[in-house]
Amino acid sequence: MTLKHIDEYRDSKIAKNLITKIRANSKRDVHLMEVCGTHTVSIFRSGIRSVLPSTISLLSGPGCPVCVTDQREIDAFIELARLDDVIVTTFGDLMRVPGSNSSLQKESAAGRDIRVVYSTFDALDVAQKNPGKQVVFLGVGFETTAPTIAASILQASQMKIPNYSVISAHKLVPPALETLMDLDDIRLDGFILPGHVSVIIGIDAYQPFFDKYRIPCVVAGFEPADILQAVSNLVEMIETDAPELGNAYPRAVTAEGNSKARAILDRIFEPADACWRGIGMIPLSGLKIRDEFATYDALRQFDIEVPEPHIPAGCACGEILTGKKSPPECKLFRKVCTPTDPVGPCMVSTEGTCAAYHKYHI
Numbered sequence: 565m566t567l568k569h570i571d572e573y574r575d576s577k578i579a580k581n582l583i584t585k586i587r588a589n590s591k592r593d594v595h596l597m598e599v600c601g602t603h604t605v606s607i608f609r610s611g612i613r614s615v616l617p618s619t620i621s622l623l624s625g626p627g628c629p630v631c632v633t634d635q636r637e638i639d640a641f642i643e644l645a646r647l648d649d650v651i652v653t654t655f656g657d658l659m660r661v662p663g664s665n666s667s668l669q670k671e672s673a674a675g676r677d678i679r680v681v682y683s684t685f686d687a688l689d690v691a692q693k694n695p696g697k698q699v700v701f702l703g704v705g706f707e708t709t710a711p712t713i714a715a716s717i718l719q720a721s722q723m724k725i726p727n728y729s730v731i732s733a734h735k736l737v738p739p740a741l742e743t744l745m746d747l748d749d750i751r752l753d754g755f756i757l758p759g760h761v762s763v764i765i766g767i768d769a770y771q772p773f774f775d776k777y778r779i780p781c782v783v784a785g786f787e788p789a790d791i792l793q794a795v796s797n798l799v800e801m802i803e804t805d806a807p808e809l810g811n812a813y814p815r816a817v818t819a820e821g822n823s824k825a826r827a828i829l830d831r832i833f834e835p836a837d838a839c840w841r842g843i844g845m846i847p848l849s850g851l852k853i854r855d856e857f858a859t860y861d862a863l864r865q866f867d868i869e870v871p872e873p874h875i876p877a878g879c880a881c882g883e884i885l886t887g888k889k890s891p892p893e894c895k896l897f898r899k900v901c902t903p904t905d906p907v908g909p910c911m912v913s914t915e916g917t918c919a920a921y922h923k924y925h926i
Contacts, residue, residue, distance in 0.1 A: 589803055594619060597755055602758075604624045623887035625886070626886065628909075631913055634839040638658075638909075640863075660906060691727050697727060717857055732833065736849050740840065750886060750888055762813065764821050764829075783811045794812045834851070880895075
C-alpha cells in the first residue's frame with residue numbers, strides 16, 4: 565500500500581490497518597533507525613513505539629542538524645561573535661547550544677550583536693542596513709536548508725553586497741549512512757530515511773549506499789501513517805530477505821529530487837570532509853563554499869583561533885546520535901541536563917533526541 569493522497573495519510577483507519585499488518589508480519593527481532601530528528605519527535609508525539617510489537621526496536625540517529633554540529637564549530641561561532649564590528653545572524657535553535665565555555669545566548673547577554681533570523685534573506689537585509697558592519701550567517705543544516713543559504717550567497721554576489729558572509733557547517737546525509745553501517749558496536753537492520761532531505765536530493769541519491777550495503781531503506785513522511793507505512797515496508801523486506809530502496813513518501817519525494825535546489829547547491833558549494841559530533845570525521849560529508857565565492861566564506865575572511873574544544877564530562881550526546889545509547893542511559897539526563905539548563909545539544913534542539921524523550925517519554 566502506498567499513501568498517495570493528502571487525506572489518506574491522516575486517516576486513522578489506515579494507521580490501524582498498518583499496525584495490524586506490522587504485528588502480524590514481524591517475527592524477527594529488528595533494529596530500525598530513523599535518521600531524521602523530525603521523525604524522532606513525530607514517533608514520540610504519536611506514541612508509535614507503544615503500538616509496535618516487542619520485536620521492533622526504533623533507534624534515533626544523527627538527524628538533528630544542531631546536534632551533529634561539531635563542538636569545534638560551535639566554539640568557532642562563539643569566537644566569531646566576540647569580534648568587534650561583526651553581527652552574527654543565526655536560526656534560533658543554535659542560540660542555547662553549549663560551547664566549551666559559553667554559548668551564543670550568553671554572548672548576546674554580554675553585549676555581542678547576535679540576531680536570530682527566520683531566513684537567510686533576513687540576514688542579507690541586516691547586511692544592507694548595516695554597511696559599516698560585517699554580517700555573518702551561521703550555516704548549519706542538512707541538504708534541506710543548504711539551498712536557501714546557497715541562494716543567499718548567490719544573491720549577495722549578484723547585488724554586490726560586500727559585508728555578508730557565511731560559515732558553512734552543513735552536513736550531508738548519505739555519507740553518514742555509510743559511516744553508521746561501518747560502526748562495530750551497533751546493529752542496524754533497516755533505515756527510515758529522512759523526508760525533507762529526500763525532497764531535495766531524491767531517492768536516487770541513496771542508490772550507491774544501498775547498492776553497497778543492501779540494507780532495507782524506506783523514505784518516510786512525518787504523519788504517523790507515513791512512519792508506520794515505512795516500518796511495515798521495512799518489516800516485509802526483512803522477513804522476506806528482499807531488501808529494497810523504497811519510497812513511502814511519493815507525494816513529496818521523487819527519484820531525482822528538486823533539480824533547481826540541487827543546481828544552486830552545486831553552483832555555490834562543493835563536497836568537503838566534515839566532523840560530526842559523536843562520529844568524527846566523515847569524508848566528503850560536508851559542504852564548503854567554492855573558491856569562486858570565497859569572499860562570502862566567513863572562515864576565509866576572519867582570522868579565528870579556536871581553542872581545543874571541551875566536551876562536558878558525562879554527556880552522552882555522541883552515543884545517542886549513533887543509536888548506541890538512549891537518553892535515559894545518560895547519567896546527566898533529567899538530573900543535570902534539562903531543557904532549561906542543557907548540557908548537550910541533544911537537549912537543546914526541538915529535533916534533539918534527548919529533548920523528545922524529556923517531553924514525551926514517561
